[in-house]
Amino acid sequence: MSDLSYYTKEGLQKLKDELKHLTTVERPRISQQIGEAIDKGDLSENAEYDAAKDAQGLLETRIVHLSNIVANARVIDESQMDNSKILILSKVKIKNAANGMELTYTLVAENEADLKAKKISIDSPIGRGLLGKAVGDIADIEVPNGTLQFEILDISR
Numbered sequence: 001m002s003d004l005s006y007y008t009k010e011g012l013q014k015l016k017d018e019l020k021h022l023t024t025v026e027r028p029r030i031s032q033q034i035g036e037a038i039d040k041g042d043l044s045e046n047a048e049y050d051a052a053k054d055a056q057g058l059l060e061t062r063i064v065h066l067s068n069i070v071a072n073a074r075v076i077d078e079s080q081m082d083n084s085k086i087l088i089l090s091k092v093k094i095k096n097a098a099n100g101m102e103l104t105y106t107l108v109a110e111n112e113a114d115l116k117a118k119k120i121s122i123d124s125p126i127g128r129g130l131l132g133k134a135v136g137d138i139a140d141i142e143v144p145n146g147t148l149q150f151e152i153l154d155i156s157r
Helices: 009-039 047-071 125-130
Strands: 005-007 073-075 091-096 102-108 119-121 138-143 146-156
Touching: 005 009, 009 047, 009 073, 047 073, 102 125, 119 125, 125 138, 125 146
Parallel strands: 005 073, 102 119
Antiparallel strands: 091 102, 091 146, 138 146
16 A cells, blocks of 8 residues: 655646556557567567566556556645645755755655755655754754754745
């Protein structure tokens, strides 16, 4: 049984689009490759057939995985969210207590995380450590290199 996952409308649509592509484009393409390999004869020593069957297995695994995610996904209604605490989709300005460096991140679901776009997963160590904090709080976050302290400077949507 999968847990519920929360997504933005755009993030969930991206997952649905990928699932549709896999089922309507990739699945028929791999089926065709398997058919062509079968037409070549002896399957016991047919590398093309083995490769196509392996690709089909990986594809079907991805389709099942995405189907489960989409079935258990919920779109977040930002209008009902409290801006006084850090939650998913919060845009957070934090200051590293050790070096004074200020950073701004948006907390998102794991599948939407993109460090280049300054979107971090709520399941990451920093994301988990920031959840529930308010402006002025100090978050002590355990990371592989030790403990980091961040002061919460601002929370917005």
